[in-house]
Amino acid sequence: MIAASTEASTGNRILQAIRAHTASENPSSFLTLNSGNSTFTAPGADGVVVYRRTGRWAVQFGGPFAAEGDYGPLLDAFRRHVRDEGLSLVGVQLQRTDAERYVRRGFTVNQVGASWAVSLAEFSLRGTKFMQLRNKISRAHRNGLTIQEADAEQVRDAIATIDTAWLGSKGGAQQLEFLVGQIGGPAQAHRRLFIGTIDGAPVAYISYSPVYGSRAGWMHDLSRRIPEGSPGLMEAINAHAIEVFRAEGVAWLHFGFTPFTGLDADHEVDGHSPAFQWLMHALWAEGAALYPAQTQLSYKQKWGPDVLIPEYVAFDGPQASLAGFAHVFRACNAF
Structure with missing residues (x-):
């Protein structure tokens, strides 16, 4: 049947x-x-x-x-x-x-x-190609950004705070589904979450989903930030995650x-x-x-996808x- x-x-x-x-x-x-x-x-x-x-x-x-x-x-x-x-x-x-x-x-x-996907084996933010990206990341850190990998359940309230602020800045837009990731549920154990705080207050996060196949690695998936926050929040969190993944021998970072x-x-x-x-x-x-395709692509191209x-x-x-x-x-x- x-x-x-x-x-x-x-x-x-x-x-x-x-x-x-x-x-x-x-x-x-x-x-x-x-x-x-x-x-x-x-x-x-x-x-x-x-x-x-x-x-x-x-x-x-x-x-x-x-x-x-x-x-x-x-x-x-x-x-x-x-x-x-x-x-x-x-x-x-x-x-x-x-x-x-x-x-x-x-x-x-x-x-x-x-x-889009970036090969992490030889990835580096050195050089003039990534100068503006490095500047944004440095600015976020100068503004007090602290980044940690976290258990989603343990930072549930922080995620809710960021989501509420982010959706509010979109005129009360609804949560997108289906072709974007989510946080929580039985599959959460397989995802990874990096969250940023400034002075203890949650300001941004990125959730990564596993990717299988010949370009196995992680996918930069659901990401949110508070409006009017420091420039470079997402860039700094992703750069931090890249260094964690590289140290683990991860071969590819996908941008979805x-x-x-x-x-x-x-x-x-x-x-x-x-x-x-x-x-x-x-x-x-x-x-x-x-759909803000040009804005989304601009962010992905910052990382020099291969x-x-x-x-x-x-x-x-x-x-x-x-x-x-x-x-x-x-x-x-x-x-």
Whole structure:
């Protein structure tokens, strides 16, 4: 019997799948463990599909996390399940190998953005390239910033203080979900949290999620700061975390997915939608109200990323769907 579930007990199954089946090399795969996600499995198939339902759409995160021989059958079974439920299917944050497989099954697939990664083996902030970054970090420390790695439960009140101030500065915006990380829940034991204080008061934090595959390491995930705080808070915390990771022999720091960035015609796959491609470029140029892609990319580029990883959106059918794309943002609680 095919199973679709939101049970928290599926967390271990998902974790085992993303650890074991890394062929797609999805650096954001740990986000599949976010609370609120649904999972799909099929009898005899070694793997799992993770998705959220919004309205009449199923929004899938990445491709199936499955053994090579079970990838196609699991995707086909999930596709049938979605159709049997009277839903339409859109997949987001697919990697290149996922994208090519989806194209062969009749999906319309376009690049939707990119993620970025820094090799830590020889990483250094020395040199003129990072002079402005070093200045911001130094300013934060001169203003009294202290950084520590912390247990999320033990600093729960501090996190809440920062979150409340941060969301308040966004006009009371809601917490984003699905394509961004979270703090707490059963998966928290696998994350790492670095928090900054000034004169004992919490001012900023960064949560890091594990990344599996050939570029294993950590992903700079959920991050918040108090408004009107010292310049350089996030930069100083991330620089501190990098030194901790380097001392542990961690090979890669990922900066996660940013929509509308890293767009390149060479990244598109066969059968992509030219109209949707145009829309992505337009949203990069003028879509700050929907998502601050340029601001996000500016922060990531400060660290001199070594790798750009194109990511894709896939629509089940012969054309891209604006309604499907809108439901990706609905799944993220963006509106």
